[in-house]
Amino acid sequence: MEQLKNQFQLEVSKKFRRFDFHPVQRKLYSYDLSEPPKLLKRFLGIADVVIQPESKEEVYEILKIAKKYRMPVIPRGSATSAYGGVLPYKGGIVVDFTRLNDFEVDEDKKLLISGAGVVWWDVQKELVKRGLSLRVYPTSAPSSTVGGWIGQGGYGVGSLKYGSIAENVEWVEVVDFNGIGVKEPSKFVGLEGTTGLIVSAAIKLKDYDDDRALAFNVNIEDSIKLMSKSKAHTAFFYNDKYVELLKETRSLKIDDGNILLLTFESVSNTVSDGDEEVGELLWQDRFYPFRMRKISNLICVEVVLPIQKLIDFSKKIEKLPFIVMFSKTDALILILLTVQGEVKYSTWLQTMKLIKIAEKYNGKVYSPGLWFSYKSDKLLSNFEVLRSYKREVDEYNLLNPGKIFPFGPIHRLIKLADLVVR
Amino acid sequence: MMDVEVIENSNKCARCNYCRVCPIYTVEGWESASPRGKLYTIKSLVNGEIDVDARVVKELFKCTTCGSCEVICQVEIPLINLWENFRAHLNSKGYILPVHKKLREKTFREWNPYGESREKRADWFKDLKNLTSTNSDLLYFAGCTASYRTLSIARDTVELFNKTGLDFNYAGVDEYCCGSPFLRTGQRDLAQKLFLKNYKKWKEMGIRRIVTSCAGCYRTIAKDYPKIAEKLDYDFDFEVLHTVQILDEIVDEIDFEDVDVKATYHDPCHLGRHMGVYEEPRRVIEKMGIELIEMEKNRENAFCCGAGGGVKSQFKELALAIGELRVKEALNTNADYLISCCPFCKLHISQSLNNFDKNINVLDIVEVVIRTLNK
Structure with missing residues (x-):
């Protein structure tokens, strides 16, 4: 065994x-943003080697x-996800992609041809x-990598x-x-490298236009109406509890209550009302959801729901601070x-309880990763x-191994906890 | 016993990796070199999950204390203090890097980290002696680098004071290293000793105001000395200024030649991020009639020159690699001059320029002022 280990080290060197x-x-290459409890930590391995x-x-x-x-291979970008996707669960070779950071732009086709390690921002x-x-x-664009987000989905x-x-x-x-080959993305996006390691990708681009952000003091029902009518490219809804936290941690001069943030490409903006100053403040803040940790340790639970179920679900979580990011x-x-x-x-268990509530409204956990591979x-x-x-x-x-496709004890333990949660 | 604040703050890290802006991480590219990785290392050490070894200590000292991590940190962890406190903890446990130890020994011998003869500290000043006024309560503190390495900065500063009629005093060979290299590398006992030597001399001279050419000395005397004084129960009633702040006050009264040059400005970390002095040098440059072209990373986002925090002394190649990145940025502006406000930045950036075919004149702001005065 020791001889094999030495041989492996020699070959890598x-x-x-x-x-x-x-x-x-x-x-240091065996963590991500998640904070597993001790019970789960004992089942997590660490990398045998890190290669860049x-x-x-x-x-x-x-x-x-x-x-x-027969060593597992774990791809890693900036490790800014919290689903365990980059954890070397069974040890192995952690492949840090940050050195694959070249890119070129096909201006005619409006395509970015990017190495996996290129940082979005x-x-x-x-x-x-x-x-x-x-x-x-991604909202983690200042540090997350192209390969990382594609792998996470x-x-x-x-x-x-x-x-x-x-x-995109x-x-x-x-x-x-x-070997190495160009492929159609559907078997790789969101698959955490379990079907192959993404080394580069072609990403769709648009012409640049200034962003214009507007804020509206509206409840969630009106937010959905306003958002649906608008031509905004991005819509965030911040509930009143979240706004309270924002004010406390960021000293932002904004009114109490719920806020909808709509951001437009300035050419397609058709909305004339809305608070531009607050809009700009919140828009500048879009990369910094963790600022809240300044006052207390926080765990983020992310679930995805059909928009038509959002109003009912939001009533179930109204006492907690939350943000909604809308897709189509x-x-x-x-x-x-x-x-x-x-x-x-x-x-x-609290986290899983919230996921369970979301599931009652046709919702689902945002990403399977390691922790939710049983789903x-x-x-x-x-x-x-x-x-x-x-x-x-x-x-x-x-x-x-262990990501997306269940393997080993962790998914069984979490599944068991899932059964216990009411 | 480790500082409780260090433990609490290292636990706050959100691991978002926005601190990848760190110059050390930019060059080295390993988690162990990143602020996020260092915080995780500290956390793991505290929890007994890893052991300290020579490699771990070395990685933890790869930091220029430039503060770019602190500016970008979402959780607003006071990282500069954290790094310095943790280094002090490592020192207290006997972990000191070999070159840092040598700097310590040299300073105990000659009162400067370069190990140059104490007797020669004021050589740059020999033929300027008649310019001082022993009655003045304003002290010019040249600092070790301007006294031994970039002498023209000290000489030009004195010439400027003279031409603008500013009375000043100078401690000569009784000026001692301010202690900045030792505070940054966790050697607080020596920094305290240096504080006491300088303090005693200043009190003897009747000093009320101190002006220095060096960004590192400025940060140390203005920000660290009051804390040391408080700890020792001493009064600290000196007004501390950097030369550029004096220049900013008097620049309107100075008669400059017409110049047709472009310059870029490098914000020294100890003057900018540590002390918030960003606009004064820019105002002075513009008042001189020089066209200022900003580098992409400027003001609080400025890229470090790579020299500070004991990195230049202990990790020469790493420091030069960082310096070269800053030089590249400066060369991209196509400016004629790279102006800064720190002898140590000037020294290091000039050395980092050696591997480039293209050139840019690296000067301290005072040197530029002297060159553009109307004769």
Whole structure:
């Protein structure tokens, strides 16, 4: 065993320029934003090695080594998600994609051809200089990577008009055990690298236009009406409890009560009323949901519901601070739970209770990741197709095991807790 | 015992990674080098999940204390203090990096971290002696770098004071290192010793106001000395200024030549993010008739030169790699001059320029003022 380990280390050292076996570095590449309770932590492994590939060919070399030594491979961008997608659950090789950070722009086709490690906001700044802009980007854009968000899937800024990230990816370039190739994105977006490692992608762009943000003091019913009529590209609803927290943590000069924020490309703005000053304040704040942690440790629960169920669901959570981000058809709700001291199992039960309530309103957890992989068959409409593809390309279940496709004890433990929660 | 504040604040980290703006992380690219990674390391050490070893200590000292992480932090963790407090904790446990230890030894011998002879500290001033007034309560504090490395800054400052009729006094060989390198690297005992030596001399001289050319000295004397004084139960009733603040006050009375040059301005971290002095140098540059072209990262988002926090001394290549990134930004402006307000930034940026074909004149703001005065 020890000999095999030495052989593995020697081979990694010979093949790659940027790698690290130090225990602290390995630990530092074994977390994300989630705070698992001790009970779950004991089932989580840590990385055996961290490698930073500098080309897609190196990514392929990593997979060859992984297959040879039967080591799991865990892709990692900026690790800004909280679903356990980047956790080396069973140990293995953590592949830090941040060095694949080249991009080019096809101005005629309005496409960004981006390496997986490119940070969304870095590329947006460059696009703006060329009169172009991303159509959608995550609210963690100042640090999250192109590969990270595509791997995670979901909604972001711009999704009201332009849809989810899945609708904005033209193609992905993927490395699997068979080689490197350009593929149609549907078997890879939101799959956390379980069906292949995304090394680059083509992202749809739009012409740049100044954003104009307007705020409205309206309740959730009127927010839905206003949002539906508007041509906004982004709509956020902040409930009164959230506004209270915002005022406390950010010293923002805004009125009490619920707020709807609509943001338009200035050419398509047809709404004339609304508070521009508050709108701009909240718009500038869109990247900073964690500012609330300044006053207390917080856990975020994210659920997605059909918009028509939002009003009823919101009544069930009205005592908690929450934000809604609208897409064309769905509402992504981010609910904040205050935690005193460290995160305990009971905090997770509370989280699951909220998810369960959402499920009663046709809602679902935002992403399966590791923690909710036992729900994947319900969350992904083509789950069986994906599972059979996974078996086809990943014979030994080495591509990010335990994510999306349930494996090991963690999903069973959480499923058990799910059964207990009422 | 570790500072409770350090523990509480390291637990607050949201792990959003917005602190990737860190110059060390920008160059090194490993989590261990990022502020987020360092906070997680501290948390893991506190929880007994990892052990301290030489590598861990080294990683924790890879920080220029530039404060860009503190500016961007969503949770508003007072990170500069946190890094300094944790380094002090490591020092108290005997973890000190070899070059930092050497700086300490040199300073105990000669009262400057360069290890230059104390007797030569005021050599730059020899032929300017007649310009001082022993009656003045305004002290010029040149600092170690301007006294031993970038002498023209000190000389030009004195010439400027003379030309504008500003009476000042100077402690000569009785000026001691302010202690900044030791506060930043957690060696608080030595910083306190240096405080006491300077303080005693200033009181003997009847000083009320102190003006310094160095951003690091300015931060230390204006922000750290009052805290040390409070701890020791000393009065600290000095007014502390950076040269650029004096310049900003008198610039309207100065007669400048007409110039046709473009300049960019590098915000020293200790003057900008640490002390909030952003507009004064810009006003002075504009009043001189120089066209100011900002670098992409400026004011509170300015990129560090790479020298501070003990990085230049202990991690030379890393410091130079950071300096080169800043030089690239400056060269992209196509300016003729890169102006700054810190001898240490000037020294390091000039050295970082060595590997470039293109050139830019790196000068302190006082040197530019002297060059553009109407003769």
